[in-house]
Amino acid sequence: MTLSSVLLALVVAAAPALAQQTDTFDHAKHAKVFPSCTACHAGAVDPSAPLLPSGQGCVNCHDGTVQRRVAWKPPQLEANNLRFTHAEHSRRFSVKDGRDTTLACQSCHTPAGSGWMTVQLAVVPQCLTCHGVQTAHLAAPDTACATCHLTLAQTTGLTTADVKGFPKPPSHDAPGFMGASGHGTLAKPPAGSTKYGVSPSCATCHARDFCITCHVNAPETATIQALAADPRSLAIPAALEAPASHAQGGFLATHGKDAKKSTASCQTCHTQQSCMACHVSPPKPVTALYAAGPGRGAGAQIVRSRPAMHMADFSAIHSQVANSNQQSCQGCHVRAQCLDCHRGTPERTPQYHPQTFLARHPAAAYSRETNCADCHNSAAFCQNCHVQAGLGSPRGPLVSGYHDVWPGFLLNHGQAARQNLESCTSCHTEKDCMTCHSALYGRGFNPHGPGFDADKLRQKNPQMCTACHGLLIPGAK
Numbered sequence: 001m002t003l004s005s006v007l008l009a010l011v012v013a014a015a016p017a018l019a020q021q022t023d024t025f026d027h028a029k030h031a032k033v034f035p036s037c038t039a040c041h042a043g044a045v046d047p048s049a050p051l052l053p054s055g056q057g058c059v060n061c062h063d064g065t066v067q068r069r070v071a072w073k074p075p076q077l078e079a080n081n082l083r084f085t086h087a088e089h090s091r092r093f094s095v096k097d098g099r100d101t102t103l104a105c106q107s108c109h110t111p112a113g114s115g116w117m118t119v120q121l122a123v124v125p126q127c128l129t130c131h132g133v134q135t136a137h138l139a140a141p142d143t144a145c146a147t148c149h150l151t152l153a154q155t156t157g158l159t160t161a162d163v164k165g166f167p168k169p170p171s172h173d174a175p176g177f178m179g180a181s182g183h184g185t186l187a188k189p190p191a192g193s194t195k196y197g198v199s200p201s202c203a204t205c206h207a208r209d210f211c212i213t214c215h216v217n218a219p220e221t222a223t224i225q226a227l228a229a230d231p232r233s234l235a236i237p238a239a240l241e242a243p244a245s246h247a248q249g250g251f252l253a254t255h256g257k258d259a260k261k262s263t264a265s266c267q268t269c270h271t272q273q274s275c276m277a278c279h280v281s282p283p284k285p286v287t288a289l290y291a292a293g294p295g296r297g298a299g300a301q302i303v304r305s306r307p308a309m310h311m312a313d314f315s316a317i318h319s320q321v322a323n324s325n326q327q328s329c330q331g332c333h334v335r336a337q338c339l340d341c342h343r344g345t346p347e348r349t350p351q352y353h354p355q356t357f358l359a360r361h362p363a364a365a366y367s368r369e370t371n372c373a374d375c376h377n378s379a380a381f382c383q384n385c386h387v388q389a390g391l392g393s394p395r396g397p398l399v400s401g402y403h404d405v406w407p408g409f410l411l412n413h414g415q416a417a418r419q420n421l422e423s424c425t426s427c428h429t430e431k432d433c434m435t436c437h438s439a440l441y442g443r444g445f446n447p448h449g450p451g452f453d454a455d456k457l458r459q460k461n462p463q464m465c466t467a468c469h470g471l472l473i474p475g476a477k
Helices: 056-060 086-097 124-130 142-148 160-164 180-186 200-205 208-212 231-235 251-261 314-324 326-330 335-342 357-366 378-388 409-419 421-425 430-434 454-460 463-469
Strands: none
Touching: 142 200, 160 231, 208 231, 314 326, 409 421, 454 463
């Protein structure tokens, strides 16, 4: 243990329990009675003796004859966060200066220039000066805190009320302190130090629980993880505040671009869940954020609000906006929300398609006016409706149920398939085509057609050949 770790009786002004107290014993009145401090405070030099007298010695004078009787009991020593003992400091003081330690108590307990037995619990500036700290107590350099104080987690005697009463250092009121370049920089351990994982000044008053109040990225932040866990640290009030950049005009409209550039700054305050309060369909930057969970702060609690452009009559014109810029809608809305209104039910008339749409929907589907598959499962939805309408049962080998608007459709279906093969795949698979279009079996219709260049297509995409030929592709090497 070094001299710096045994500072003499530095009573911290960091909590009510550690503040200056009014001593009920009048030291000045007894100045001519006691020639030394250790006559009553033997524990200052002898660890086995009590630091405060028991009061039994008072009877030597206060016997009712010489002096009136008194009933004095030593006050309860209150908890503090000092890493100091009187006996060790006294021993090292003697080793350093080679003089009697009996009167050394005045160095810390008597203000400079005051008379004998002018006693205070501690004259903090004198203690700091002795240890080479030439500044105010709460503005002391970072490592000086560890000279005198234990960390909060090591100080088990302090109560939650004590911790709540810790005064705020002046650095905490400096502009920009709450930003990463403020307290985040100050929390880093001293440069070149391997002894500390976090600033000793932070560890004196704070623990990991306090930082987790705000920091979503606490598990990934080395300085926070270097702090021990201690729920008493939550007694110090803390609130997550929005950075100044979030108050700038148009921030909501541009924050997505900033998030795409780098999500590191967002990860401090935002979880995936906080962003999903607005982003129902989360974009990629949101998925890069941390998910809420144990050991992380709750993060910014976002309240979803109606955009300014969504005026009172917006529902009447929203289709125009959606058609011109669908991506802006996808930031807050998902398709299921649209279908709540735009999908017909037995209880109400369909609102998405006009009343006469059923009669012309084949042409609309064929020409791809809209993508039917966005709302409908074509393989099930279409077939169910066609079967109920009596259009689902084939009536002969050349007349299928779905194409009977023209009885000879089968004879010209190749042209329809070439124009819009995607409409065919809603109901058909390759094996349906192979029933007829195979030069090897079935009805023997050549699937390749006139002018077919097998070598050219085989070189371009041989996988198409495997659908019929398997691995035995004719002409393949």
